[in-house]
Amino acid sequence: MDYRVLKHNDVFMLTDQSGNIPKDHSYGLGLYKYDTRFLSELMMKINNVPLVLLSSNARHNYESTMLLTNPHMETDGVVELWRESIEVERKRYVYEGVYYEQIKLKSYAPKRVAFDFQMQLDVDFADMFVVRGFLGGELGAEEEPETSKQQLIRTYIGKDGVKRQAVMEWNLEAQSVEEGEISFSMELGHAEEIVLSLQVKPLVGDESVRSMDPEIALEQLRKEADSWKDSHTEVKTDYAPLQRLIDRGLKDMHVLLTDVGYGNLPVAGLPWFAVPFGRDSLIAALQMLPYERGLAKGTLRTMASMQGERVDHWRDEQPGKIMHEIRYGELASTGQIPFTPYYGTIDATPLFVILFTEYIGWTGDLDLARELLPNVEAAIKWMDEYGDRDGDGFVEYHQESSKGIANQGWKDSGDSIVHRNGDFAETPIALSEVQGYVYQAKRGLASVYEALGRKEKGAVLQEEAAFLKERYEQAFYMNDVNYYAIALDGDKQQVGTITSNPGHTLWADLVSQNRMDELVAMLTGEKMFSGYGIRTMAEGEAGYNPMSYHDGSVWPHDNSIILLGMGRQGYQDAAAKVMSGLVEASQHFEYDRLPELFCGYDRDMGHPVHYPIACSPQAWAAGTPLSFTQTMLGLYPSVIDEFxxxxxxxxxxxxxxxxxxxxxxxxxxxxxxxxxxxxxxxxxxxxxxxxxxxxxxxxxxx
Structure with missing residues (x-):
């Protein structure tokens, strides 16, 4: 990971490994809140010369520390500052809406030295979608900055009429504050040190944020981390690589939590998806059920609060549909993008019902079942009416919004649904795993109905699920390769490329019993299994590309859902093979962290190959090793189970x-x-x- 990222609630900071945000960088580094960048440049210099990085540590998710020093400084043969004279330690964290940075400067020069220390700060108030280069738009304007010896305030009035401010404050009096460069005159004796404290408050609208003593803020962060550790299920094993992976997954999940008013839920991932997501948040909450089931409640209530209410083609919204993604920036609030929220996802709605039924199975919480049952029934109605666009019994997607997403399953890149001959499938598209989710949702809800004493309604859902299972076998199974198609296209033709998608149906129990062996054998065979995990697409297929986002890469969360299915169906050796590969892969990533995805090259490379722009930490990747525990225990509670x-x-x-x-x-x-x-x-x-x-x-x- 060649960046450093910190997050607390709605604020996150993304920098290079030195802790800097160079002015003309290409990766979108910055300080963000509500999809707006409140720092677009942050550089530390001595005598206007950039520092040299010695070490960069982000082992603790809530803080990162960088150790730097000065290069040799000499002009016309006169030494201004000998190399490595000044040690610069940067300690940084985010807490309760404020970015804190403690900069400790310590001299190791044999005699007293004088030098200038500069902080270069700039703010562009750019919308996240502009930063990522997706689109421009009609934007607002900045007002004149306010400056003093210990403060710089930048103010922007957006096209949406919302005031956005970056309030930058520091504890020492600056020698000068000019065009964002804050300069300090320093003089230190041998072993003498001084601490420069920087605080940045990103403010939106009329909100105010109270900063606190930096050390108190850090202590509060540490207490939060300890409280999180003490609150969830504890798992210990003598297999050290797995233990490190589980511990890292739990730490990552903690930093990804956000509460938008309905309880904690995991956001999708850092740096680009620090917002509630339909499928990502739901799947991560499912993975967390054996550890912390309160996240499921917060996720369910959040998704229910944003459930679709009307037909709105601009947002791909329909009554009962669960949202895909919500954004809070200037482009969203002015209606220039449809993410307010956007509903272009085919799987979030059945996954919402699955999380509901799985949560009730783990907890027996029939009070929440009654509270959310209207939302769940609306979701089922959406599947039957709007989801099944042509009444053929399958749920399919088709993009309506002009600025929406074309492919609306979890493989949502434009080239991810491809025929054997290399042609891209035309919509409406019915994905294999989505039929599994629908099947699982209906059967799970039938169990909840039974627990609520409404067996007749449950019996109807069981009949509908049985019909779907029969239809799925007829329509999706490919006799020539003894495997299931990834999808049916708009002409109801099989999209026959061999992919990981049908593997999700093991968890749902949709697959015919006499074909499970074939399915598992393909998933763990040479074409699909890289040695480090199950690929998204089989080697040798027309669309296969081990460097691609969805057509040959390895996604840990994809593997985790397949693993839950293997565990449920009793394929323990196959599950152990896949889990062992992922555990081995994790040891090649920083801090034993599984990223969002990695390339699908086989183990002959000697190590897993990084995907260049993978999110890390990412919620359902962090949740993957947590699902290992459930798989190894073979534990799948149901609300009607009496044991x-x-x-x-x-x-x-x-x-x-x-x-x-x-x-x-x-x-x-x-x-x-x-x-x-x-x-x-x-x-x-x-x-x-x-x-x-x-x-x-x-x-x-x-």
């Missing part, structure tokens, strides 16, 4: 798995799995759930 069922296994090189404070229904479960010569031994250390535990069909003693 807890486990089918455990461990990865190669792993002999122990300990799970504590696992919340199921109204209680907790503490258990451990040990590898033994005769198989796996399970011990139940605590069970306050009120439900007996069955391990591979045998009832465990209480």
């Amino acid at each position: 807890i069922t486990l089918h455990p296994f461990l990865l190669q090189g792993m002999n122990e798995l300990h799970v504590s404070h696992l919340k199921v229904r109204d209680g907790e479960l503490d258990l451990s799995v040990h590898r033994r010569e005769e198989g796996y031994q399970v011990q139940i250390h605590k069970n306050t759930t009120g439900l007996p535990v069955h391990v591979n069909g045998s009832v465990m003693p209480t």
Whole structure:
């Protein structure tokens, strides 16, 4: 990862590894809030010369530290400052709407030295979509800046009439403040140090943000991190690479949390998707259910609050539909882009129902079931009416908005749905995994209806699901390759390219039992499995490209959904193979972090190949190792179950798995799995759930 990113609630900071934001960079570095950039330049210099990076540490998600020094400075044979005379430590973090940076300058020169220290600050108030080069638009204008020896205020009045301000403050009196360059005269003796504290407040509208003592802010951040760690299920294993991956996933998920008024939910990822997303937030919350189920409640309530209410082609909105993405910047609020929110997603609506049913299965929370049932029923109605555009029993998508997204499944790039001959599929398109989500949603909701005493409504959904399963086998199975098509195109022709999408239907239990072996064999065979994970598209297909975004790369979250299905269907060896590959891959990325995606080259390369613009941290990538625990335990609760069922296994090189404070229904479960010569031994250390535990069909003693 060649950048550093920090986030707290609605504010995030993106810089290079030195902590700088160069003026004419190409990656969109900056300080952001509500899709607006409040710092477009941040440079630290000594005597107007850039510093030299020594180290850059972002091990803790809530803060990063950079160590730098000065280069040699000499003019006409006269030494102004000997190289490595001044140590510059930059410690930075974001807390409660304020960016903090503590800059400690320490002299190692043998005698007292004088030098100038400069901070170059600039603000462009650019909308995120402009920064990323997607489009321009009608924009507002900036007012005259306000300056003093310890403050610089930049103000922008947007085309939407909203005032946006960047308030920059520092603790030392500056020698000069000119055109964004703040200069300080420094003089230090040997081993003497001084701390320059910078605070930047991004303000929108009439809001005010109170800054605090920087050390107190950092201490509060550390307390939040400790509280998060103590609040969720604890997983310990003797397999160190997996332990590091799980720990990193939980830390990353914490930094990605946001509350827009309905409880915490995970935003999609940093740096470009620090907003609520339909499928991303829903899938990440699903992955987190064994660890922290409160995120599911916050995600469900947030999505319900933005559920579609009318037909609006500009936003691809329809009644009952769950949104794809919401944006808060100038272009969105002036109606120049449709993301207010935008509804161009085919899978978020069934995934909303799945998260609802899975959450009820884990918690037994029938009060929330009753609260959200109108939203869930509206989602089901959308699937049956608007989702199934032509009444053929399949849910399909078609872009209506002129500035919307053409491909509306999770593989949403323009080249992702491609026929065997290389032609791109024409819409309306019915994706294989979406039919699985619909099937799973209806069956899960049928169980909730049963728990609520409404068995007749549940029986109707079960009949509809059975019909979908029969139709899916007829329409999507390809006899010539013994595999399922990724989609049906607008002419109801199979899009026959071999991809990972049908693998999601294992989790849904949509696949015919006698064809599961073929499906799993393809997913874990040489064409699909790179050695580090399951590819999005099989090697040898016309559209295959290991460097592509969706046509041959490896996406951890894609693998995680397939893994949940393999675990549910009893394919433990296949699941272990895939998980082991992903664990190995993680060791080649900074801080053992799985990125959004990586290239699909096989292991002959000697290491996984980075994808150049992958988000990291990214919510459903962070959630991937967390889903490993559920897969290894074989734990899939249902609201109508009267017992807890486990089918455990461990990865190669792993002999122990300990799970504590696992919340199921109204209680907790503490258990451990040990590898033994005769198989796996399970011990139940605590069970306050009120439900007996069955391990591979045998009832465990209480």
